[in-house]
Amino acid sequence: MKRVTLSCCGKTAKCKPEGKVQDIPEQIQQELDRLGGLDALTERVPPATELEEKSRVYHALSDPLRLSILYLIRDQPLCVCVINRFTRLSGSKLSYHLNILKESGLIEGEYHGNWIIYSLTEKGQTCLD
Numbered sequence: 001m002k003r004v005t006l007s008c009c010g011k012t013a014k015c016k017p018e019g020k021v022q023d024i025p026e027q028i029q030q031e032l033d034r035l036g037g038l039d040a041l042t043e044r045v046p047p048a049t050e051l052e053e054k055s056r057v058y059h060a061l062s063d064p065l066r067l068s069i070l071y072l073i074r075d076q077p078l079c080v081c082v083i084n085r086f087t088r089l090s091g092s093k094l095s096y097h098l099n100i101l102k103e104s105g106l107i108e109g110e111y112h113g114n115w116i117i118y119s120l121t122e123k124g125q126t127c128l129d
Contacts, residue, residue: 053105060104061127065089066097070106070120074128077110077119 024032035041046054060066065087072078072086084094098118101107106124109116120128 056104057106057123057127060100060106063097063100066101069097069101069118070124070128073107073118073120074125077117079115079117083118 032038032041035044045051068087069083072083080091080094080098083098084091087094087097089097098107098109101124102109105121106127107118108121109118111117
């Protein structure tokens with residue numbers, strides 16, 4: 001991911017020889033200097049892989065139905081049929097929501113014969129604490 005530094009007016013920033021950006025408020029420049037400049041500010045942003053992981057978790061948590069599922073299995077692992085009785089979704093819609101929760105690492109499914117039993121992962125538990 002290539003980062004483009006923009007000035008306050010949205011134009012590409014032009015740096016002065018001493019590494020300061022032109023055309024930004026003095027107060028902002030002072031704070032940037034205090035932090036170590038634009039390069040130091042850029043270093044404070046997590047790597048893309050971490051941002052993508054957080055994005056998946058936040059996406060999973062953004063839906064009230066998925067949050068309900070997490071609270072359902074918080075205290076006890078459950079099979080799809082019990083989760084379905086609460087959510088009253090079609091099988092494909094419930095599968096969709098469970099898949100999002102699994103892909104985000106918040107739940108896991110374990111096969112027991114013909115049944116899949118869903119439980120919270122440690123990450124999922126942390127999100128509910």
